Amino acid sequence: MYDIKIKNLTKMFDDFTAVNRISLSVKRGELFGLLGPNGAGKTTTINMLSTLLAPTSGTAKVAGYDIINEKNQVRKSIGVVFQDPALDTKLTGRENLEFHAMMYNIKSNERKRRIKEVLELVELTEKADILVENYSGGMKRRLEIARGLVHKPKVLFLDEPTLGLDAQTRRHIWDYIKKLNKEEKVTIILTTHYMEEADYLCDRVGIIDHGRIVTLDSPDDLKDRLGGDIITLEMERVSNNFVNSVSKLKFVKSTNIHNKKLIIAVKHGEKRIPDLINMALKSKVKINSVNLHKPSLEDVFLHFTGKTIREEESSHADRFREFARRRIRR
Ligand SMILES: Nc1ncnc2c1ncn2[C@@H]1O[C@H](COP(=O)(O)OP(=O)(O)OP(=O)(O)O)[C@@H](O)[C@H]1O
Ligand SMILES: [Mg+2]
Numbered sequence: 453m454y455d456i457k458i459k460n461l462t463k464m465f466d467d468f469t470a471v472n473r474i475s476l477s478v479k480r481g482e483l484f485g486l487l488g489p490n491g492a493g494k495t496t497t498i499n500m501l502s503t504l505l506a507p508t509s510g511t512a513k514v515a516g517y518d519i520i521n522e523k524n525q526v527r528k529s530i531g532v533v534f535q536d537p538a539l540d541t542k543l544t545g546r547e548n549l550e551f552h553a554m555m556y557n558i559k560s561n562e563r564k565r566r567i568k569e570v571l572e573l574v575e576l577t578e579k580a581d582i583l584v585e586n587y588s589g590g591m592k593r594r595l596e597i598a599r600g601l602v603h604k605p606k607v608l609f610l611d612e613p614t615l616g617l618d619a620q621t622r623r624h625i626w627d628y629i630k631k632l633n634k635e636e637k638v639t640i641i642l643t644t645h646y647m648e649e650a651d652y653l654c655d656r657v658g659i660i661d662h663g664r665i666v667t668l669d670s671p672d673d674l675k676d677r678l679g680g681d682i683i684t685l686e687m688e689r690v691s692n693n694f695v696n697s698v699s700k701l702k703f704v705k706s707t708n709i710h711n712k713k714l715i716i717a718v719k720h721g722e723k724r725i726p727d728l729i730n731m732a733l734k735s736k737v738k739i740n741s742v743n744l745h746k747p748s749l750e751d752v753f754l755h756f757t758g759k760t761i762r763e764e765e766s767s768h769a770d771r772f773r774e775f776a777r778r779r780i781r782r
Contacts, residue, residue, distance in 0.1 A: 455607050461475070461511070464508045471500070472493070472662070473664070482655050482656065483633045487645065487647070493663040501514055502526070515530065529605060530609060533613060539599075541584045542585065545580045548599060558603060566602055570598040570601050590618075601632065601636065612644060613644070614626070614649060629642070655670060659756060661764065671749060674749065674752045678717040678752060680717070680720065680721065682721070683715075683728065684716070685716070686712055686713050686740045690712055694735040697731060704718055708755060717747070721744045
């Protein structure tokens with residue numbers, strides 16, 4: 453049983469393709485993550501799925517309803533926590549929730565009961581009656597999550613739920629997200645560019661880059677695909693001969709060069725280090741440092757895109773600056 457089915461979903465802004473033929477399905481009750489750098493197309497995807505933005509082409513069904521022909525049913529079935537805060541700070545937390553519940557035509561008794569429930573869920577009962585302008589960043593985010601839940605949506609979209617929050621608050625919010633996925637049985641799609649967030653929270657993760665899903669699986673399976681362990685050899689100088697010979701070794705699953713680092717995916721990495729160092733010595737390649745670790749989603753991202761997520765973000769920022777410069781010149 454799927455709560456989300458996306459087929460070839462595409463969004464173009466003039467001749468720029470922000471989301472490029474995305475296809476994926478999310479099962480009922482699943483906690484699914486779209487992980488990608490700034491500008492990858494995460495918010496644009498969420499906006500299309502929540503019917504705020506019309507796709508250029510492709511289709512999607514959310515909670516069984518078509519996002520183009522059955523907008524109202526989709527809207528009734530979903531909750532959305534936007535990337536940009538959208539609370540009324542001159543109202544109290546409870547008033548924000550009341551207002552939202554009224555928009556969904558929830559009757560007075562049911563409204564009171566439900567607001568009490570969601571406030572408890574995100575542990576804001578005691579702060580419910582103070583103005584939101586006096587909330588901390590983490591409390592505001594928790595209130596937004598509570599608001600997304602008041603009307604008991606089948607599907608909840610969380611666009612960067614912990615963006616800009618400190619590590620401790622982030623952990624707390626992760627716990628709420630897990631809890632409401634389990635206890636309220638809500639299907640959740642979240643977007644993030646935090647590797648640890650996707651890793652910790654999500655049943656499955658789709659890595660999105662330049663509008664495309666480059667790979668999709670459970671965090672563990674994504675990491676396993678890289679082949680057990682990651683050995684990083686930092687070379688004084690990149691030697692193509694050495695890199696070629698390493699990549700031809702039987703026990704090497706894949707290699708990647710990043711700056712002067714040779715990143716090698718292998719099984720039983722600790723046993724392979726001496727062989728690799730010997731090879732480097734024979735090839736007269738000076739090794740400045742050696743590192744062995746279990747693959748992280750960062751390694752997965754690098755493997756599939758050839759860049760780290762931070763580099764992707766800064767190259768996106770460069771493109772954006774260039775775009776802005778050209779606009780100003782016009
Ligand atoms: N209304 C718009 N008009 C033109 N370009 C847009 C518009 N909305 C988004 N874009 C572009 O589409 C691309 C994807 O943007 P989107 O906001 O979906 O990225 P994102 O993955 O959510 O990034 P972030 O992590 O920064 O939130 C970006 O290059 C962005 O500049
Ligand atoms: Mg975004």
